[in-house]
Structure formats: C-alpha cells, structure tokens
Amino acid sequence: MDPLTDHLTPATMARAHRALVAKAVAEYAHERLLAPQPDGDGRWRLDLGPATYAFAARRHPLEHWVVDPTSIRRTVDGTERPVDAQDFVVDAHTLLGIPDHLLALYVEEVASTLASAAWKLTHHRLSSADLVHASHQEVEAAMTEGHPGFVACNGRIGFGVDDFARYAPETGADVRLHWLAVRRDEARLSLAAGLTEEEHYRAELGDDGLAALEKRLRDLGLDPADHLYLPVHPWQWTNRIAITFAPDVARGALVHLGEVEGAHRAQQSIRTFFPVDHPERSYVKVALAIQNMGFVRGLSPAYMEATPAINDWVAALVDDDEELCSLGFTVLREHAAIGWTGDAYHRLPVASAHRKMVAALWRESPVPRLAEGERLATMAALLHRDADGVPYVAELVAASGLPADAWVATYLRAYLRPLVHCLLAHDLAFMPHGENLVMVLRDHVPVRMVMKDIGEEVAVVSDRPLPAAVERIRSVVGPDLAALAIHTDVMDGFLRHLGAILSGAGLLADHAFWALVRDCIAGHAADHPGLAGAAATYDLLRPAFAHSCLNRLQLRNTLQMVDLADQADSLVFAGTLANPAARP
Incomplete structure (x- = not known):
C-alpha cells in the first residue's frame, strides 16, 4: 500500500x-x-x-x-x-x-x-x-x-x-521555509517601534543565517543593500510564486535563496510556523494560496502594513492595564511584516487574491515568558478528544487534583474575565477562539492566557480616540452587536462546546458550568464599579442575544466568508439564543 x-x-x-x-x-x-x-x-x-x-x-x-x-x-x-x-x-x-x-x-x-x-x-x-x-x-x-x-x-x-x-499540522513534520530576496523598491518592511531592520533579521535568522543569505546574493552579483528578505512556504514557492510570478523571477525582482538552517513546524492555522530549533525566535506566518475554510490563505501587503503599529498599541494598552496585569493576560505582538507589491496584479484596477501571495509576518514566541513550573498548550486542546473519545480536559482536571468547579473557575478567570474587561474598559474586542489563545498551565490548570493573531482579528468597537496608524481596527457598531465579542465568540463559539464535554464526562452539570460563567462576569462587575455604565450598556448577562452563524457564512460563499475590511457587515443571523449565563 x-x-x-x-x-x-x-x-x-x-x-x-x-x-x-x-x-x-x-x-x-x-x-x-x-x-x-x-x-x-x-x-x-x-x-x-x-x-x-x-x-x-x-x-x-x-x-x-x-x-x-x-x-x-x-x-x-x-x-x-x-x-x-x-x-x-x-x-x-x-x-x-x-x-x-x-x-x-x-x-x-x-x-x-x-x-x-x-x-x-x-x-x-x-x-x-x-x-x-x-x-x-x-x-x-x-x-x-x-x-x-x-x-x-x-x-x-x-x-x-x-x-x-x-x-499538514497534524503530521508534526519539520519544515524548512524558503527565503526570497525581494527588491527593496518594490517591497515594504514594517517594524515595531524601536526595532531596526538589522536587529529584526539577526534575531530571526541568527548571524550565520543572515550571513548565508547575504553571501548567496553576492554570489549572484547582487547587492544585499538593494534587497529585503522574505520567508515563503515551500509549497507556495513551487506551486505559485515560480509560476504565477514567473516574469518577476526572471527579471530578478524575486530571487530564490533557498533554505536557512532551522526547522519550523506548522501550527493548527497551517500557514503559521513555530521555530522548533530556536523556540525563542518568532513564529513566522506566510502566505499560502490554498483554499481552506472559506478563504484563500493569503496575506495582504496593504492590510499588513499597519500590523506592527496596531500590535504595539494593543500590547501597550494591555501592559498598562492593572486588571489585565493582575490576571497575567498578555498578547503576542506581530512585530514585523513584509509584503512585496512589484507584480502586475498590483497594477490592475481591481483587487484579487493574487495580491496576497508574497508576504509574511513575524509574531513573538510565548516561550521566553514562561516561569519555572509553567508549560504551554493551545486552548483548542480543551475541546479535544482522543481516538477513544476521552476528553483532554477531563484528564487535565484529574491530574490537577482540583474539583471540576474550582478548575473551571480558575480557567474562566484566566480566559473570560480579561476579555470582558477589554470590552468594558477599552471597547476592545478580540477573536478569542481556541486556536487564537495559548494557555499557560501550572499544575495542569490554565492560570493565564496569551492572545495571538492581533493584526487581523482585533477591533475597537467605539469612536474612542485612536492613533492614526491604528485607525484601521476601528469598527463602530451598536452595543448589542459589540457584545457578540463575548456572546458569540466566547460563549457560543467555545464555551458551549466545553460545557457539553464537561457535562458528558460527568464532571460538571450544564447549570453549574453556566453559573460559573455568570459568576465570572458578575464578579468582574462587582470589582469594577467604575465600569458599571459600560456593563449596563453591553449587558452581557441579558436574557438572549443574536444568533450569529459561522457555517451559514461559509455555505453562502465558500471562497470568501467575510470581507476582512468590514467583518461586522458580513455576519449572518438566525434569530436569538437564550443566554445560559443570564441573570436568574
């Protein structure tokens, strides 16, 4: 076979x-x-x-x-x-x-x-x-x-x-990314505040890796000063760049430099790679022109130009907030982004997926932030069952030695409470599904959370003042729609699955689970009387909320579920859902 x-x-x-x-x-x-x-x-x-x-x-x-x-x-x-x-x-x-x-x-x-x-x-x-x-x-x-x-x-x-x-992420295979040199006058490298180009490339490639790329350019008779370095997926190079951009390869605008030492491993999001040989280095997110779950998985150079500035702003807001610091909630900054735009597709009068095929970004690693006795796991794992149907979360609870209700209360304090606080205190909404959070576990209990994928999936839902470079993330909507950042993305998108798993495993009945969710939200309100106005406006404990549907988005348009520039306007609703965390 x-x-x-x-x-x-x-x-x-x-x-x-x-x-x-x-x-x-x-x-x-x-x-x-x-x-x-x-x-x-x-x-x-x-x-x-x-x-x-x-x-x-x-x-x-x-x-x-x-x-x-x-x-x-x-x-x-x-x-x-x-x-x-x-x-x-x-x-x-x-x-x-x-x-x-x-x-x-x-x-x-x-x-x-x-x-x-x-x-x-x-x-x-x-x-x-x-x-x-x-x-x-x-x-x-x-x-x-x-x-x-x-x-x-x-x-x-x-x-x-x-x-x-x-x-594929599930194979756990080591992958070596390919590197291109792209003409500096046809590309844009955006960097976090205080980060220089040389510092960035040395941190991500190492001295030897950077020297190797420079030597390969010089051996081709090219000046490294005229170029920027851009990582690409091996599949993307073979199947798209060398074909779809063949004229640009031929004219030397895209110079294939091959691999650099250091294995990476695909994450669940398939186009994001973790540097397994150098875990202190950044994740690398690359364009990948395959059709997957409602999108061609490209990266837009125009959209990403502001990504480091947006991440700097969000990280500063989080780091300066006393409540978030007390909860240990942090974000992984996307601190560098590069996009090449010298192709004919960028000169056409209409946008297309072809404009999103030669780009990449770098995101901080959570590994250097770990304290003694802490370990990492994707939050998506809490919904995982093994081949015999045994839930991972049930094994975590058992290994922790805690009663299930105490374990869940600790988890909700790490996950739900900071998201509620960001919405109420800052009108800030994330996309907090399981793959977008990394859990920090101590003694098998999630004690704090690290949020990622900030540039594409964060929004300010009010008209609060923003720096000009961050204005892209503003998405002013009414409070009922803004509250879906908790109601849909957290309660319906993740907690309904987790609650059912805990119930099915005999660990926590539905009513007890949702009472803990209610207590978490109410506890935040009790601790922050100064946010009573915002709590009343968003009313997270209301009896019902709009039923926003994900599969309906994909079924309506399997090629592009939503317009990233106006995601709220793309939503599809099916009436309302009774809120299981509503006030009794």
Missing part, C-alpha cells in the same frame, strides 16, 4: 464519515438550518427528501447538540444506506442554501476534511492522558477536530497527498 494513502481504508473512512455527519447534524441544527424531530427515548429523526437520518443525541444550552456517531442510521426510500458525509451534503443541500456554482467546491472541502480525519485516526497515537504531559508542539500536532463549529474545516484545496504529509 502507498504509505501516503494507507489511511484511506473502508473501515477508517466509515468512522470518519460518521463523525463528520454527527458534527454536521449538530452544527447545522444549532444554526437552525436543519430541524431534527424527536423520535422517542433520546432519539431524533431528520427527513431530507427521500433520505432519512435517525440518531441518538443530547441537547445542551445554546441549542448545542451532541450526536452519537455510532447511532446514525441513514435510509433512502426505506432502504438502509451507508452513512456518508458527502451524500449528507447532497441530501441537505437545498436546506443548506449553498449556491449551485459553489456546491461542488464545498463537497470537495468535505472530502478533504474526511481525508484529514482518516489520517489522524490512523496515525495519531497519543492519548488524552499522554497529552497532559506532552510538549506544546506535541499537543499542537495532536489536535483532531479542526474548528469546533465549521463542518468543512480542513479543506486545503490545492495540497496533494504528498503536500499533506509534508506540511
């Missing part, structure tokens, strides 16, 4: 199909695209034309469904048929509302998600108990679910099976 496809077996794929159909039923029902009907004794029925799906499920607050994959039975015109995730989309596509011209692409993204799931089922060996003691990067590579809400969450359209083996 071909080792690149040894995971594609009938038994493994059948298991992947069932898991993905269970997730699809759960998330599409959560978003009110589908309406399963009760069928007695905890069973449900979903009629989709000639196809009928019967299954067992539990329901939790926020209309959260937990569907048992092994219980699903599919019949077509009364005859039992295999459970198949692609056929499920075919059966449901009228209700899902996918445009006809994008339906095949969505089904292809489902196929790629299934392939990834089958690979993980075949090759992942670490149990949740193992991960309690695993390193940051071992935990990162062990994640199986992708995004907890999106159904087609591992699309990666453009990767071949060999590319998957080399570059």
